[in-house]
Amino acid sequence: MNDKRIMDIELLRGIAVLGVVFHHLQGSLFRDGLAWLGSVAAYGQFWWGVDLFFAISGFVIARSLVPQLRACTSAAQFWQRTRDFWIRRAFRLLPSAWLWLLLMLLATLFLNCSGAFGSLHWSLSLEEQFYLLLPLLVLLCRKYLAWALLALVLVQILTLRSALLMVIRTDAMALGVLLALWTARGSYRHWEPKWLGRYPGLGPLLLILSCLGLGWLATDGFNVTRYRVGALAVLCALLVWIASYNRDYLLPRGLLKSLLAWVGSRSYGIYLIHVPVFLLVREAWFRLAPLGTTGLNEQPLLAMACAAGLLLLLSELNYRVIELPLRNRGAELVQRLGAARSPVPSTGVTSC
Template sequence: MAFSRNKKSRVRRALVRMRVDYAGLINTTMQTADHATMKKNGDIEALRALAIILVILAHIAVILSPTSQYWIILENFRFGYGVDLFFCVSGFIITKSIKNEIPDSRSWSSFIKFSAPFWVRRFWRLMPSALFWICICLACSYFLSNKGVFLEFNKILPSATAAAFQYFNIIYSSARDAGTLGDTGIYWSLSLENQFYFALPLIAVLFGKRWMPVFFVVLILAQFFINRQLVHPTPELWAVRTDAISFGVLLALWHGSQSYERVEPTFLNNGYILTPLLLGAIVLLASLTAPLPPLPFAMGLTAVGSAVLVWIASYNQRYFTKNNYISRIMNYLGSRSYSIYLTHVICLSLTKQFFFSAPTAPTPTNFDTPHTIFYILSFLAMTLSFSEISYRLLETPLRSKGTVLSKKMQSKGCYEVSS
């Protein structure tokens, strides 16, 4: 009888373990499925495309004539909010993909099982491509600095090191004022984004979905009223702003609720309403990033404007992409926006390196209309070519590798919990 009872007890324990394993497997499958099967949002891709176009508009003046009228436009419309739009889109997409994975427990083991796969995905999504193009920046400075286009190697090395080790936003203001940014200047935003996503799992576990909104509202208010315009000397807080990305997090946490569904802006289905509002928003936000903006608290308002655009796009109702031709173009640019971001500054410098006269040359650079068009087209051709190579050979396969590694880590965690 004792043997029979022990045997039944062992069978019951085995059945319990099978149920736990099965439940854990289903849970892990549901979590990882979010990253692989989430429905693509064409309007979000359109905003990514808009963001990278704005970034290029903010930087392209370096291959134009010093007397070009475009410099006058930049005095009042900097287009610098492309990065803030990127931040808000990123905060929304990333938080939306993980919010159902946030554990109820605040234990150390729950934190690690939640955060480690997330960090692995983020690393393989962003860092290999970034490190490759940082190395290209260094190579260009080492071999091509004689003409004065690329910063000398010893001057750019500290900035490149900070970019590679993800603290560039901390030293950005001093490096910009010292003139040692070189072609690595864009990496402040990647450093800020990675720092934010390193902290996000900790915030999520500590505060939970219930109190996360309170945390991010406080974070937004703490910086909203601070003057952070990009002027000389560079404000310390310009490159550590987190209000736009925090708005993205709040939108993701709100997404799917009844109140969220009730306030969908369906009136924007009318193109006669949407088009002037969108164009007006683009112009207003461009003016807010000028050195002397028309409104106070301009950087905070830029984050608000970015959040409004992401809120509209979050419904995935093709408010921005009714036209199929425009939709295809924006989807292409949006999907490659990260690669374009990493390559476009190098391509601007290569355009100057290949086609501009040296400062000491007897014949100055020709900026007549045909030459200017040639410079712009050469820059665009190089950027699209390099970004396509980066997207296909680096970004896409390594992002897939990160997804696979993340799934393996989650499966292993499931096994360890059940053993």
């Protein structure tokens, strides 16, 4: 399976992370909240960006990993490829996560006059557990993997989500994996939504309506169904399905798409960094303005501009200095381990 990045998937990553960033403006950047943000939240919330991330992760990881694992001819080869996958994921995810966790802890201790850094919240564990468990699921379920995933999705969709179950939701990830498995079948091409390409304005309209619909489903006042989280997972998976063909169905190529795809390529850093940046701006405002966060609320556009500039700068630095170099280090380590276990060609000379 081709591991090349899909621009339409990067587009969805960009939309997902922007939704999460916007969702955290209220409470993280503006501690006391803004009236207009509260009004927006009453009609549409954007925490569904996390579910879209989950669906994307399930698809992107499974489309390359599952075929590799299924092609293994021995248990040793299976565990070698699983180990290589875990090494690449660790080098990809953990250095940035640990760096920003450490910086948040240091800010809590030494840069916290306003109390902005008084609490620490981190939410990467579910995705990291998925990376650990997916190879084991492939091993245990074998040819029944799709059925096991489908059962997992149905159980969650038909279950009323409590606060605890919201934390462990995996239906969007499972749907992403199912989509990746489907790409190996002929029916995947048969069901390609080519009709979106025949009407250029239809894809962007569908994308906008989907985002609005996801936002509406995510609101606390949505009472049409008790199973809104499952509905969110299905809608996110449908967007990933359309994007998986990489035919510009959702948005034509242009400046807007390039910008969103750039944001998508930096989405991991933006996801990690945006809350620390919001808290840092609050702390700086407290030190520079006697009114503290009240002064920040009186100049929301300036505060958001400062936060956006700092977030873009730090996420680009994180991408260039941390993510790319260590991702390459992980790939090099996997190559060295592969070379070390390759048999040495015989030279015809025996040693004593």
